[in-house]
Amino acid sequence: MTAIYLDNQATTPLAPEVFDAMLPWLKDNFGNPHSPHVMGRQAAAAVEVAREQVAALLPSNGRxxxxxxATEAINLALGAVRNISAQERNQIAVLDTEHAAVRDTALWYDTQGFETTLLPVDPQGLVAMERLEASLGPKTALVGAMLVNNEIGVIQPVEQIAEMAHRAxxxxxxxxxQGYGRIDVPQQADLIALSGHKIYGPKAIGALWVRDGIELQPMVHGGGQEQGVRSGTLSPALxxxxxxxxxxxxxxxxxxMAHIANLADRAHxxxxxxTVNGSVDQRYPGNLNIRRDGLDVARLMSDVRGVAFSAGSACASGSGRPSHVLAALGLKPAEIKSSIRLGFGRYNNIEEVEQAADLINQAAEKQLS
Incomplete structure (x- = not known):
């Protein structure tokens, strides 16, 4: 039996149109996009068309x-602080609920002569704006805030956060x-990271949008193929x-959005x-993070093999550590252990949501009884 897939925050199925578009570049059009001959130029042209398609959903004043x-994009972006540190700015401030790609990388910079500040959120998962403003000052180099939280779906006021960062x-x-391609990205941001496999595209490809005038230091040295900051041959197919x-x-x-909102309403x-974890109102509807007191989610997931869902971030699920996102909301360890995440996507339907809910609720009742 094929499991009902409700883990669209972890990854999404490849859109059929994407598969069809990629296939020629995996089979016959195998030219290196950095080569000067006809096949290379054809591949390079395809890459540039793709770049324009990605950029169409981003601010116009950047590249x-x-x-x-996306993890590589975030690491590349955070490297911008090395240039800013020459201006005697050595503070990095990120939300405590950031994805590990941001949070753990920022904490690594704490070992490299920078001062990392983890900004608290309220019980709804929203950044405490007063605490944020009080934390920023003349030493602040970079502020990091995600658009849509990957675990609880909360939408942060990123435009206001960007304005505060710029004032400092x-x-x-x-x-x-988790927001690109679904909701508006912040026009005031300086650096925006995104991922292919979260928008029904392929894995192993992401992108970083960089506002004009911002200098980045390369992470990978070599031929300098991708605008001098990312050496290595690009994959035209990806x-x-x-x-x-x-x-x-x-x-x-x-x-x-209408389809996913309909699925979310039925699931609610x-x-x-x-109990819903995080803000009920200020959230992306495709993410439903909920808990039931007394439940052992590890056992629940074992009992409900017919549904693919999660207990939190796929990136942290193997670490054995409890969700730092739910902990930042003030949840107790027992409440964290009783929480699940359901992610609805383009290719789900109402019948799947109803079947999944029936299976999960039955298993939960059996466990609690």
């Missing part, structure tokens, strides 16, 4: 750099992985896949006995 993942003379980095996925998101945005009704 798109292709990377191997700092850059603003936005991890837009770039084309990301570009077509972005184009589809732009074309289907209203349809996708079916899980009426559960």
């Amino acid at each position: 798109v750099i292709f990377t191997g993942s 003379g700092a850059l603003m980095l936005c991890d837009a992985v 770039c084309v896949g990301l570009g077509v996925a972005a184009k589809l998101c732009a074309e289907r945005r209203d349809e996708d 009704n079916l899980f009426g006995d559960w």
Whole structure:
């Protein structure tokens, strides 16, 4: 039996249109996009079309750099603080609920002569704006805030955060992985990271949008192929896949949002006995993080093999540590252990949500009884 897939925050299925667009570049059009001959120029042209498709959903005053993942894009972006540190700015401030790609990288900079500040959130998962403003000052180099939280779906006021960062003379980095292609990205951000496999595109490709005038130091040295900051041969197939996925998101945005909101409304009704983690109002509807007191989610996931769902971030699930996101909301360890995350996507339907809810609720009742 094929499991009902409700883990669209971890990854999404490849859109059929994306697969079809990638196939020629995996089979016959295998030219190196950095080669000067006809096949190379054809591949390079395909890469640039993809770059424009990705950029169409981003601010106009910047450039798109292709990377191997959003994590790489975030690491590349955070490297901007090395240039700013020459201005005697050595503070990095990020939300305590950031994805590990931002949070752990910022904490690593704490060992490299920088001062990392983890900004608290309220019980709804929203940044405490007063605490944020009080934390910033003449030493602040960069502020990091994600658009949509990957675990609880909360939408942060990123435009206001960017304005605060700029008033302090700092850059603003936005991890837009869970929001790009679904909701508006912040026009005031200086650096925006995104991922292919979260928008029905291929894995192993991401991108970083960089505002004009911002200097980045290369992480990988060599031929300097990607705008001098990312050496290595680009994959035309992956770039084309990301570009077509972005184009589809732009074309289907209203349809996708209405569909996912409908799935979320049905799920909220079916899980009426559960408590929602994070803001109910200021959230992306495709993410439903809920808990039920006394439940052992590890056992629940073992009992419900017919549904693919999660207990939190896929990136941290193997670490054995409890969710830092739910802990930042003030949840107790027992409440964290009783929480699950359901992620709805373009290719889910109402029948799947109803079947999944029935299986999960039955298993939960059996366990609690």
